Amino acid sequence: RPKVMRVDAKDMGADLQQVLITKEEIDAKLAELAAKIDAEYAGKDLLIVGVLKGAVMVMADLARALSTPVTMDWMAVSSYGAGTQSSGVVRILKDLDTDIKGRHVLIVEDIIDSGLTLSWLINNLGSREPASLKVCTLLRKPDAAKVAIDVEWVGFDIPNEFVVGYGLDYAEKYRNLPFVGTLAPHVYGG
Template sequence: MTVVARRQQADDVAEVLVTSEEIAAKVRELGARIAADYQGKDLVLVSILKGALPFLADLMRATQIPLALDFLEVSSYGAGTESTGAVRILKDLAHPIEGRHVLVVEDILDTGHTLSYVFDHLRAQRPESVRLCVLLDKPARRLIPIEIDYRGFEIPDKFVVGYGLDYAERYRNLPFVGVLKPEVYARGS
């Protein structure tokens, strides 16, 4: 991406909710807590693609203990800004998790539909434990109660982009979390 294209993406942002510096500090804090809690345990970080990928990459480097990685790709969004509520697994885990400690790494907890489905799916595979690390928590939209073990930031009920989160597959590479200008949605990208 050129500097001009990146500047255009940043110009589409109306408000920055979480800066890149705040994200980096929180990721270091979460990594230290996770390392302390899972020291000596067989830990698997399960990331939900695609949005959680930047968070996972930074979090695993900040978690200074041996760990394994696996991925789920799950969809509950169409092309718009609202979850459809219909959750589908597009890519399942590559390795067994039975008897292992699983920490789900997710970018955002919104209604709870997706994570409730994911947790049921993972628990059916009989891991030792399943816990949740989420970068962004949007409690105003919660429909299904979900326990968060490691929370980054609580945010207001706004559709956000950046640091892995997208609108129409764009804006994931912004280094912060922000809200787009209304005219971006009006033009459709």
């Protein structure tokens, strides 16, 4: 389990409550995942697909941890729904530049919560006839278990709390924090 520690005010002001996963823990986990992904795709031509914007940090660090040569592409999707709840109705804001027919594709995600966005994405990309389609996510929340999706590689299973940092935002802020942490309740009106 990730260790929980109190964070220095100088690192993030009073907005953050605690660090859930440190930069060192993320680095170690990505190295571990990269070794498994290298083994899976040895001798194959791999395309990794990042889902903007949250997956930017994981894509950048995972890609550099891999020995397998990869090409990278990006998708941006928006999930309709009120507030912080995902509805499963998804709109493509930016599609892939790549034709993935016959390619080995790995979707790289920051976090899976309800899993609705991902399950839509798997259907959408799956219909383009890739040679294979697998998923790697840095974080997964408990609700993801309610959806029948196969996630090959998971970094950390985390509690059902709203987290920010390492690509994840609250109102577009905190994406550049090098660690994953929870917000102080006063930030979101708690």
